[in-house]
Amino acid sequence: MRLLSRIFCAILLINFYSQSLAQAPKKPDAAELKQALNKLEVLGSVMYLAAHPDDENTRLIAYMANEKKLRTAYLAMTRGDGGQNLIGNDIREYLGIIRTQELLAARRTDGGEQFFTRANDFGFSKDPDETFNIWDRDDVLADVIWNIRRFRPDVIITRFDTARGREGMHGHHTASAILAQEAFTKAADPSVFPEQLQYVKTWQPKGLYWNTYNFGGSFTSEHSNEQGYYEMDLGAYNELLGLSYDEISALSRSNHKSQGFGSTGRRGELKEYLMHWNGELPKGDIFANIDQSWSRVKGGAEIGQMIAQANDDFDMEKPSAIVPQLIEIKKKIESIDDEYWKELKLNELEFIIKGALGLYLEVTANDYSATQGESVELNLEAINRSDVDVRLNALRFEGSMTAQRIQKKLDNNVLVNSRTTFPINQEISQPYWLKDKGSLGMYAVKEQQLRGLAENPPAVMAILDVLIEGEVFHFETPVVYKENDRVDGEVYRPFVITPPVFVSMDASVIMFPDQEAKPVEVLVKSGKDNVSGVINLNLPAGWKASENNIKYSLAKKGDEQRFQLSILPPTEPSEAYMTVEATYENKVYNSSLRVVDYDHIPTQTVFPKSEVKIVKLDLQKKGQYVGYIMGSGDDIPASLEQVGYTVDILDPEKINLEMLKNYDAVIVGVRAYNTVDRMNFIQPELMKFVEAGGTVITQYNTSMRDQPAIGPYDFSISRDRVTVEEAEVRVLAADHPVINGPNKITDKDFEGWVQERGLYFPNEWDEHYTPILSANDPGETPKNGGLLVTKFGEGYFVYTGYSWFRELPAGVPGAFRIFTNMISLGQDNPKPTSLNSVENK
Incomplete structure (x- = not known):
């Protein structure tokens, strides 16, 4: 029985050679x-275990991998899908893709390897019981044990401990430590998840440790003299790498750009502390009892x-x-x-x-993608930059009978190029954890051997048969695509297998605030030359499309056609899903094309199902023109336009009172006071706007040591949050206008929310504010500061920590009704000035 699957071996080879599916072979x-x-x-080997991207101690990983020279891994329970994105608008599974690549970049920097479980980051959780209610505890435990059995660590180190009830502790964090303790002993038990044993053997690590931290000053160097506590100095300098381990750590951590975790390295002594939890108790050093x-x-x-x-x-x-x-x-x-x-x-x-040898072996495709049934042109580049006898015999491909005999001696510094074609029969390159529909807490992954891997194995793996001094080597290298960019020079991109045709609509959610039909645009795009067929919209009962069975024809790969249709909603409120399909050669395709493209990660290609949420809602509104000050980034402006508002994104450099007077309401985006440098200058203008009769709605900001003035009267932002999206919401001010008009708010408006109720609620506020709503997670005290409203001068100021940036883009009807009521405050006398007079671009 082979201990490691071919899939896992492919990932190992990438770790050792290029460390990425979209980089030049490592030199x-x-x-x-x-x-x-x-x-x-x-x-020797060590596994670090925690919950999310960025939880890992990159200094310890760098030290273990480069000073101790151990095979070192970080096992993250999740891919960080539930967090926020400071560099763009991609959230949920697309943010998980970004953070996966950021973790891989971090491991390329600090020398570790990266693995995951199937657990989905569903957002902040206050305790492990809630976490395990949403995760499938047994499945996540199975994945932790699978990773232990496959990686076979001598030592496991957790970032977090198992103590419950600590203020501010994330339930995912505590859950990761609980699972580590359970998996430590069960990984060696053949009766536990025996189905894994056709691929791996049981494994018992020697020791389990907690990488303690000084949260609340709970640990000091004095503990290092106690039995079971270990002190390590990670401030050493690596002469070969030319960096200290904290300098390496800072470079590694700075890869977490979507979280704004740029870091500066330190030099000199830096202590870390470990607490023994289970296993053998070595003396002096946690590896003293292990022959490495x-x-x-x-x-x-x-x-x-x-x-x-x-x-x-x-x-x-x-x-x-x-x-x-x-x-x-x-x-x-x-x-x-x-x-x-x-x-x-x-x-x-x-x-x-x-x-x-200075042996450079690379196989590149003539395009970044191909479809099943096509043949792709490949170019082999091989060069030996030494006097050692090297001969290139053949180029083969994993899982294919296709091979090209080459039989060439690679003389010193003489470049050999060879071209060939390869028939594509591999499956579509969808990220494996997104291939099947999962749940709120878990991704669905059927193939056991894929579980735990950071990313898909290469779409096409080339195998080069090479003789070195008469000895046979089979070097594997992923097929990639590269081009020369005028600015960046040589740029690599993963080679992917795509469907022959993509179909999508211009929105993921379409809101129908009235009985009128809405125009929609259907886009069909070709993944290869000469694609034709028909497009169909599959609508639920009660919904109607202006036409169906629409013919399309695309001559060249990448060509697009757009079709303008209209959708008529039913008379009654309704939430449903519509799918869009395209036929080609008697097959039906319902995938769209989503490219996740950021400068700091390889371009990622995803094929989401072409599915659109359609919502007919009962909505009344007052006011029309909205100015929006973007904070860290969200999709609320587009959501408001869906229900008929005219929304302008305001340039912070140009905001003044005269400009603001042209709007019925001004909305301050999420975390604007944390991310927009000019907010201190904009703030007085906003308050003058309110005083003159305008409405300002400010969404959540994080708590800060020196909190700037945000409203006309004082309030203090806390870390209070309500993470259970189904938590009861109680109305505290039933007679307030924001509850009564133009939409009468009822309990039904708090149904169907996603991920959470809200976060960073104020916990103290001036008596001028009226708290409107109250909510709390199970077993906690009421949190009344999530929606504060005050009259100031002739207008209204609203501060709200409820998660509108999640609910509106998700098409939650009640969230639209409440948000519309906030905009409508004070709009009985709309502003006469036309928005067309505003010059703010």
């Missing part, structure tokens, strides 16, 4: 090769000696001189019985040999 310098040789001598030399493998002592000799003989100015020794080491490693260490160390060794 290590002599110092990196020396570091890799040092690591080849060490047989080649002697831990039967027949490995001689291999260790051979590696040590090659390391001593390594010449920084001529790395290729030790290649004959490395080939002999390869033969010895291939003879050992331990499949786990054999595969790992052979991968490490092949990386060193390639680097020592």
